[in-house]
Amino acid sequence: MATDEASPLLRRGESPGIAGIKLPAAREFGEESRRLWKLAGPAIFTAICQYSLGALTQTFAGHVGELELAAVSVENSVIAGLAFGVMLGMGSALETLCGQAFGAGQLRMLGVYMQRSWVILFVTACCLLPIYIWAPPILSFFGEAHHISRAAGKFALWMIPQLFAYAMNFPIQKFLQAQRKVLVMTWISTGVLVIHAVASWLLILKFKWGLVGAAITLNTSWWLIVIGQLLYIFITTSDGAWSGFSWLAFRDLYGFVKLSLASAIMLCLEFWYLMVLVVITGLLPNPLVPVDAISICMNIQGWTTMISIGFNAAISVRVSNELGAGNARLAKFSVVVVSITSIAIGFVCMFVVLATRFYFPRLFTSSEAVAEETTRLAVLLAFTVLLNSLQPVLSGVAVGAGWQSLVAYINIGCYYILGLPLGIVLGFPLGLGVEGIWSGMVAGICLQTLILIVIICMTNWNKEAEEAETRVRRWGGTAVE
Template identity: 45%
Template sequence: MEKGLEEKLLVSKREEGEERLGRKICAESKKLWIVAGPAIFTRFSTFGVSVISQAFIGHIGSTELAAFALVSTVLLRFGNGILLGMASALETLCGQAYGAKQYHMLGIYLQRSWIVLVTCAFFILPIFIFTAPILRLLGQADDIAAMAGTISLWFIPVIFSYVFSFTLQMYLQAQSKNIIIAYLAAITLVIHVLLSWVMAIKLRLGVAGVMGSMILANWIPIVGQMAFVVCGGCPDTWNGFSMLAFRDLWPVVKLSLSSGAMLCLELWYNTILVLLTGHMKNAEIAIDSLSICLNINGWEMMISLGFLAAASVRVSNELGRGNAKAAKFSVIVTVATSLSIGLVLFTMFMLFRGKISYVFTNSPEVSRAVAYLSPLLSFSILLNSVQPVLSGVAVGAGWQSVVAYVNLTCYYLIGIPVGVVLGYAIGFQVKGIWIGMLFGTAVQTLVLSYLTWRTDWDKQVAMALTRVNKYFVPSSKETDSSPPTA
């Protein structure tokens, strides 16, 4: 009888533990989706602007499509990588400061990031001004390089829009106030579709019409976000423009540089894939098919980047609060959720193969090439469901410099050499290059998984609190309320 009673007690305790765990998962999932939901939708809409532009340009001509693909996938990703990487320092600083309840510091960090990123954007400009000779030097065909040189000039206002877009999004995400970004992104996407149709199809302005619409689509949300922040949407974290933004810039620059290195090495990885493809037989078809695959991959990547943002916010907030267990639990829930979605999409794209390519092109040859690359696309999607989330954990904890070394080794010392051997030496062409790149991503994912698993989260809490206190500046309210010194 006693044995039976003990078994019932054990079962009861187990059920109680499972119920408690279920409640914890639900609570964490709710916090996760408050950030991830709007972030995913926003990234879908923002990426949609580029994809819609490519779809319209693809129906203008194959040379225009190849040129747009080169500029957006190579040059724009180069600039995007630098600015987004450097802006991710703001995720670490704002997230941890918000968790530590140093709310007024978020506005100061935002303004410091503007100063750093605007300066950086001016250094990137020559790449877009001298696109044609740069691409010819890299071995691209003359007609594609010439068209790319024209298109790249239209991307200059887009590059400057990223300075404010990235920083405002990270500032609002740290406070879980990014629903306003999602609303603005949705409105912008509709405007871009209508404007592109009117300017490219009805008015027959061609590339100029599509690119003009794209510039407007990138700046409209920034105006809305700025209005929201300045006009009282963030009363605790925005106290107006301050000269304090020009103080202690060097620590922000250092963290921005390490963040930039981490993300640039990652984003430029696919860029090299496109550049290597440009040297193969039937380069135009190869670039077109690969750019379509990367666009489809990019759509799925928006989901992963939403979870990256959520992982960064949740980890940084909990570390700022001093809660090591909550930070670790958040990592587990975020990775599991993203991986589940990745498995569903992996299965779906394995079934559909190249049929979706007709959204971007009318060419049967390009469509067949896309179908040939579809299995690799599916495996890329699966890896993307884990790897960016782990990068988000790194951003939230402030490990950017460590991950930069991991990315350098896995991508550039392993992935690219393997891809070159398979693509050129063995003769697998585009497929061989992509297999090599996937191998590098798989190794990087394993390394990041190991680093995350071995992390001492109590130590990370101590490091986060040290960082928050190091950069702390008393608010004007605190200064006004303090007693006068003798």
């Protein structure tokens, strides 16, 4: 089936034109950019809204006290961050399978894939429960200060409902994204964010419920998103992609788990990488101020990363849809357009961070010491924001093409064999502190990004389209003729 408005000439690898006259490259770039923004715009806004749930909770907690800010920051960055990475990674197998099945016209399989993912992610959530239950000793084992570990662990127990909301939410999102139904997620997430902001102010500050109020609002908000999306799918049947619950969800689980694990390993290695900064910073002398400062920086970095994650979702859908439909040239051209666009936005975000470095820290804390430390880290934050404008997009290409296993190995080498040890050496033996830790880890991101650029440039996209056809057939559909 056709997956976008591109002309048949473009799908065959030719530039569109009138009476045999080819259009300029700028026109073709503009058309592809429009298709990408149609997906990326709502996806970015949805990602920002959902990320802002935790960020707003952290902001309100910061105005209660330094310990409360540290507790919410560590739980969000380490405990929930770990769970988020695992669940998103396991659910990201659907980006490959649903996207390529949709491109091949096999709508009936999308609902089955989503149900298989629910089964796998529910079991995964149960396996992650011990991390929430025994969070204090786990955090202490990795060197976090005892009083921060105890407060974060208490908050983690209250956040267990969020873990199971993740298990439902990520398969739903990939199911809807593959069909380009991103606006419905945007409207639901926007409405929930407004409710969350008001409820957080009431429970955390007005009623002075502190961390209890933070847990109630954050859990409720995530489940409202899940319920809203489910109601949309059940009521509309998603144009035939949802035909009800099926026992087929329990078939071929082994192969599905293998692809899910490859996706999880790839994305977890990326999500955890910068989150480790918070834990390592906790090993520094007098860690409360550095932990709060680095948490604020990661909060800002997370917000800007949501833009890249929106493009990650868009390019994953574009690549998987086009490969599933056999349109190798369009898949390749989409990668070029989204990379240029993301880098341009990255430069804008970097400039904004540098221009506001004396002001944005005070939005998150009333502590002058924390604000000054955050300002001092702003230059590193700005460079990280620029680098992360492209890196998630390249990962989206990998997911759309089904390269999860390859990228997982690249991530291990660049992040955990090079970047993390280098950061530890710079931060501790060389005495550069949090700046050294962060600088070493940025080196790992640079290397990973360069390797992915080389791989994408050397890719035979016609061969990738053939492999997508084989994948669709193997997972229960019939590829397009």
